[in-house]
Amino acid sequence: MNRIIKIAGVPEHFNLPWHLAMDEGAFRERGINLEWTDVPEGTGRMVKLLNSGKADIAILLTEGYVRAVSEGLEALIAQEYIATPLLWGVHVHAQSSITTQAQLVNKKAAISRYGSGSHLMAFVHAKNMAWPEDTLQFEVINTMEGAVQALGEARADYFMWEKFTTQPLVDQGVFRRVGVCPTPWPCFVIVARSDFARDEPGVLLDVLEIINGYTSEFKQIPSIDRTLSNHYGQTLADIREWLSLTRWSQEQLNSEKLESVIDTLNELNLLSNNVPVENTLWNPKEL
The missing domain is CATH 3.40.190.10 (Periplasmic binding protein-like II)
Structure with missing residues (x-):
């Protein structure tokens, strides 16, 4: 057996x-x-x-x-x-006025859940950008579909996920990628x-x-x-x-x-x- x-x-x-x-x-x-x-x-x-x-x-x-x-x-x-x-793409909604990563300071990140990679890498990204940790804000979205909805409804401003997995959404004009943050x-x-x-x-x-x-x-x-x-x-x-x-x-x-x-x-x-x-x-x- x-x-x-x-x-x-x-x-x-x-x-x-x-x-x-x-x-x-x-x-x-x-x-x-x-x-x-x-x-x-x-x-x-x-x-x-x-x-x-x-x-x-x-x-x-x-x-x-x-x-x-x-x-x-x-x-x-x-x-x-x-x-x-892992190459984490930094994404905003395609219609967002944000065009650079620097504009994301004090903005809200969509994360799948607390303790997830999207949550932890938001801190790594903030460190790379020299932002204070206490400027980070989060919206829990669970899945990719949740991220699409949250950014479309402006409940979150950006979403970090693996670059190639999210590429179809970029190609379709749902997300726009403003940067990439590799894991060290x-x-x-x-x-x-x-x-x-x-x-x-x-x-x-x-x-x-x-x-x-x-x-x-x-x-x-x-x-x-x-x-x-x-x-x-x-x-x-x-x-x-x-x-x-x-x-x-x-x-x-x-x-x-x-x-x-x-x-x-x-x-x-x-x-x-x-x-x-x-x-x-x-x-x-x-x-």
Whole structure:
């Protein structure tokens, strides 16, 4: 009987390797029934699924994971997933009078939820712009559709989300991008609940081995750019640019990189408690 493993991730192009592996039965061949849940609300919602036991594994933004651990999430980084930064587009409504990022000072940011990447990156963006943290204001919008509505109704002034995911809305004249804010660290990590990592290390190793096989060969799949373009409704040119900028990882996250995330979030007063690096990186060799 296959072991049911519940995994959550955003319905975005980064995660297509997981779906290819599931469609081809790669997990079933190892006796694993991988049940995927799309979470368009992002990291904040996935943290709730992990906390409630409704997910064993999740693909989280690195900064969102660190913030969640500081607030009590019992989960470990099983591995780095995307080694390159995430390019957060800074968007306003297409009819907005705002044309530059500097004009966003004292304006309201739409965020998927508190503790999400869109929330945390608003602070990173403000730091880059040298704005005082107390000038930030937020409107919780849950999903992309909520952001479209909030900016259209002027309940929020700007919305930060991954550049290529939002590109169709820019092309359609719904949003206008006024800037890009890259994460100063690898953007996605594979996170496992601590009890799952402790009790099922062999299963977790199997999951990682399978996905690493797919991500290491992903860019060499014939016509993968066309597959991505058709699946996610993006132009071939945008997909090809995204592929050129994105690197999947098959290794554990470097402790120095994790420390830089912790240090940055500490500087921004976004951590409730200390996050010890040695207690967050899963090491199967220690089992």
